[in-house]
Amino acid sequence: SEERILDDISHRRFNPLTGSWILVSPHRTKRPWQGAQEEPAKSTLPAYDPSCFLCPNNPRATGDVMPDYKSTYIFINDYSAVKEDQPSYSTPPAESSSDLSPLLLQAEAVKGRCYVITFSPSHNLTLADLPQASLLSIIETWTALYTSHLPQDHKYFNTSKSAELGIVSPKEQYTYLQLFENKGSAMGCSNPHPHGQAWCTSSLPTEISTELHNMREYKEKHGRGLLVDYVTLELEKRERIVIENSTWVALCPWWAIWPFELLVLPKREVASLPGLTDEEKGDLAQMLSQCTKRYDNLFKTSFPYSMGIHQAPLDAKEEVEQCYHLHLHFYPPLLRSATVRKFLVGYELLAEPQRDITPEQAALRLRGLDGERTYREEG
Amino acid sequence: SEERILDDISHRRFNPLTGSWILVSPHRTKRPWQGAQEEPAKSTLPAYDPSCFLCPNNPRATGDVMPDYKSTYIFINDYSAVKEDQPSYSTPPAESSSDLSPLLLQAEAVKGRCYVITFSPSHNLTLADLPQASLLSIIETWTALYTSHLPQDHKYFNTSKSAELGIVSPKEQYTYLQLFENKGSAMGCSNPHPHGQAWCTSSLPTEISTELHNMREYKEKHGRGLLVDYVTLELEKRERIVIENSTWVALCPWWAIWPFELLVLPKREVASLPGLTDEEKGDLAQMLSQCTKRYDNLFKTSFPYSMGIHQAPLDAKEEVEQCYHLHLHFYPPLLRSATVRKFLVGYELLAEPQRDITPEQAALRLRGLDGERTYREEG
Ligand SMILES: O=P(O)(O)O[C@H]1O[C@H](CO)[C@@H](O)[C@H](O)[C@H]1O
Numbered sequence: 001s002e003e004r005i006l007d008d009i010s011h012r013r014f015n016p017l018t019g020s021w022i023l024v025s026p027h028r029t030k031r032p033w034q035g036a037q038e039e040p041a042k043s044t045l046p047a048y049d050p051s052c053f054l055c056p057n058n059p060r061a062t063g064d065v066m067p068d069y070k071s072t073y074i075f076i077n078d079y080s081a082v083k084e085d086q087p088s089y090s091t092p093p094a095e096s097s098s099d100l101s102p103l104l105l106q107a108e109a110v111k112g113r114c115y116v117i118t119f120s121p122s123h124n125l126t127l128a129d130l131p132q133a134s135l136l137s138i139i140e141t142w143t144a145l146y147t148s149h150l151p152q153d154h155k156y157f158n159t160s161k162s163a164e165l166g167i168v169s170p171k172e173q174y175t176y177l178q179l180f181e182n183k184g185s186a187m188g189c190s191n192p193h194p195h196g197q198a199w200c201t202s203s204l205p206t207e208i209s210t211e212l213h214n215m216r217e218y219k220e221k222h223g224r225g226l227l228v229d230y231v232t233l234e235l236e237k238r239e240r241i242v243i244e245n246s247t248w249v250a251l252c253p254w255w256a257i258w259p260f261e262l263l264v265l266p267k268r269e270v271a272s273l274p275g276l277t278d279e280e281k282g283d284l285a286q287m288l289s290q291c292t293k294r295y296d297n298l299f300k301t302s303f304p305y306s307m308g309i310h311q312a313p314l315d316a317k318e319e320v321e322q323c324y325h326l327h328l329h330f331y332p333p334l335l336r337s338a339t340v341r342k343f344l345v346g347y348e349l350l351a352e353p354q355r356d357i358t359p360e361q362a363a364l365r366l367r368g369l370d371g372e373r374t375y376r377e378e379g
Numbered sequence: 380s381e382e383r384i385l386d387d388i389s390h391r392r393f394n395p396l397t398g399s400w401i402l403v404s405p406h407r408t409k410r411p412w413q414g415a416q417e418e419p420a421k422s423t424l425p426a427y428d429p430s431c432f433l434c435p436n437n438p439r440a441t442g443d444v445m446p447d448y449k450s451t452y453i454f455i456n457d458y459s460a461v462k463e464d465q466p467s468y469s470t471p472p473a474e475s476s477s478d479l480s481p482l483l484l485q486a487e488a489v490k491g492r493c494y495v496i497t498f499s500p501s502h503n504l505t506l507a508d509l510p511q512a513s514l515l516s517i518i519e520t521w522t523a524l525y526t527s528h529l530p531q532d533h534k535y536f537n538t539s540k541s542a543e544l545g546i547v548s549p550k551e552q553y554t555y556l557q558l559f560e561n562k563g564s565a566m567g568c569s570n571p572h573p574h575g576q577a578w579c580t581s582s583l584p585t586e587i588s589t590e591l592h593n594m595r596e597y598k599e600k601h602g603r604g605l606l607v608d609y610v611t612l613e614l615e616k617r618e619r620i621v622i623e624n625s626t627w628v629a630l631c632p633w634w635a636i637w638p639f640e641l642l643v644l645p646k647r648e649v650a651s652l653p654g655l656t657d658e659e660k661g662d663l664a665q666m667l668s669q670c671t672k673r674y675d676n677l678f679k680t681s682f683p684y685s686m687g688i689h690q691a692p693l694d695a696k697e698e699v700e701q702c703y704h705l706h707l708h709f710y711p712p713l714l715r716s717a718t719v720r721k722f723l724v725g726y727e728l729l730a731e732p733q734r735d736i737t738p739e740q741a742a743l744r745l746r747g748l749d750g751e752r753t754y755r756e757e758g
């Protein structure tokens with residue numbers, strides 16, 4: 001194909017979701033590595049760890065006790081990055097005509113709430129180890145958090161108990177809900193117990209605001225959705241697709257930054273989790289299972305990543321609902337083996353993100369791996 | 380001051396250089412840490428390491444031999460991220476009216492050249508250990524690389540030898556020169572021998588292109604330089620300044636992302652290194668020395684960082700020369716101690732950069748440290 005020339009030349013690719021460029025250096029993986037090595041994964045975690053803050057029946061850092069939960073469990077983070085109750089603030093007006101502060105020292109208060117969502121009571125399981133039914137239950141919990149319709153027996157979501165605790169549902173109060181998982185110490189995860197996070201904020205975060213802007217502009221110009229067009233094109237080319245089922249696709253995007261980055265998206269334009277049909281939720285569970293199993297099988301290690309869902313804001317009006325296309329990003333750092341990662345430092349921070357293998361090469365490798373069971377189950 | 384309220388509330392701040400927001404969570408440093416710890420620095424490196432690719436007289440990975448150099452030495456990276464000689468490429472035109480490739484699969488070839496610049500023949504010294512005369516010699520080398528007037532006795536820059544090797548000077552051939560240093564394994568540095576890098580590219584990297592756009596827009600609107608106005612304001616407020624000499628300032632910028640991030644800039648608007656006076660070059664050497672010594676003294680460790688210079692493009696026309704303001708960024712990852720770093724993962728990658736201490740708190744700590752000698756010289 002025309003693009004094979006890109007397998008061997010340094011080039012940059014354009015990301016239409018963010019409107020920015022990525023430098024690609026396919027010939028560069030041969031360089032010797034005398035730098036940091038990740039610790040090889042200790043695969044011997046116990047199913048229950050008495051010192052873990054997230055295992056059932058254990059005390060948390062602040063003294064609260066985890067209940068004897070059986071599948072997923074949500075609670076408000078004891079060290080939330082955003083506060084619920086705080087004074088307001090906005091940039092003070094100029095004190096004189098020569099006062100430059102309003103221009104150069106701009107700030108605004110951000111209220112919010114952070115949740116922790118445990119994926120399983122077992123300390124030593126990961127998404128790759130969980131049955132699809134458990135993954136579906138995580139998806140249901142994420143959806144319930146978006147709509148603020150969580151199970152009535154849940155401490156924080158039972159209407160009367162919440163009222164007692166003075167907790168207002170995210171949908172009534174906040175602008176955006178960022179669902180994500182940091183997995184592995186290489187990605188700053190501070191506890192191996194399988195869990196994700198959810199940060200609700202009064203402001204719309206930069207990344208979403210940029211994506212939203214670009215999706216809206218594309219639709220105005222072309223009359224179709226940016227990601228619907230992109231999926232259509234990728235299904236035709238079949239060079240970057242890793243897995244496909246009847247309603248979802250997982251692919252290494254044309255503009256990937258991380259070595260084995262994945263974009264996971266429904267074939268249909270759906271703005272947010274509540275818009276998914278039951279079939280689509282089941283298919284997403286399959287995607288999560290297949291992607292994480294393939295990742296583990298790539299370097300025969302519990303694969304680190306940051307993963308998250310981008311969807312329409314909580315307070316989206318119809319116009320936004322009609323142009324946003326929900327998707328998941330997987331950002332995994334490993335490059336060459338279980339211990340050699342890609343660092344996004346120096347040039348990447350100061351000038352432009354840079355990658356070493358092409359997305360096509362990454363997709364080819366991931367496609368060839370087992371998505372049904374991990375290397376841990378073998379033999 | 381009005382801004383003290385920001386010491387205790389979650390808020391976001393605006394970066395006028397990049398046009399984006401940063402989430403600040405000053406109350407969050409109390410959370411317990413059970414995650415990754417950096418290895419404590421092994422401070423026992425030898426002055427000469429026979430297995431190092433950068434020590435004088437040693438063979439490099441590709442077989443070339445390092446000369447018996449005495450101060451700085453430049454050579455072309457054996458594993459450059461950009462290639463000099465390669466076919467050209469641009470996004471192919473649409474094959475039919477429904478072909479979406481030109482829109483969604485955009486790429487362009489990038490030619491370039493990467494240099495490695497050793498800062499000293501000694502394997503175990505860092506910028507913080509070098510005398511100011513050596514730092515000045517690094518600044519002179521950076522400047523010479525920008526103007527392509529390197530010492531005539533240098534293999535790669537002696538005009539006749541270069542011609543023999545077929546090497547054209549960066550200024551004649553490339554658009555941008557990114558000078559940077561990755562220090563420490565936490566910042567992906569693959570060799571502790573003191574060295575920096577220089578990547579020249581035919582394309583203008585994203586970060587510079589964004590800064591340039593914002594500096595130009597500011598000047599058109601306000602008739603003054605963005606960073607000149609910013610320095611003026613900070614010199615008045617004195618809340619974020621760490622060091623000042625007669626021609627330069629080092630400060631924790633209002634919009635800092637990394638915990639102890641520094642912006643180092645000349646008080647006068649100068650577009651690129653060749654525009655600096657001798658006094659300014661000497662003062663920059665002092666800044667480099669003082670900043671890196673304070674960093675080392677903060678957690679009594681050889682402080683990791685990525686550092687780089689942003690300046691006008693190599694091919695800048697007068698109009699750009701008149702609005703760009705040269706500056707250095709230091710991006711250091713450590714947060715709480717020599718072993719606990721800040722991870723920019725999860726929320727930061729997917730939603731918005733987030734920091735834990737305020738820039739004012741960071742500046743206060745750095746200001747209180749010794750900038751004349753490191754903890755290693757004490758006692
Ligand atoms: O060229 P080095 O020092 O081996 O590599 C280091 O710096 C480069 C430029 O920032 C990065 O692309 C690499 O990920 C990093 O490991």
Ligand SMILES: O=P(O)(O)O[C@H]1O[C@H](CO)[C@@H](O)[C@H](O)[C@H]1O
Nearest residue numbers: 182188190721722724725726727
């Ligand atoms: O909240 P945790 O898991 O302790 O913290 C982790 O995720 C956060 C959200 O991405 C980051 O801000 C932290 O730097 C990281 O260590």
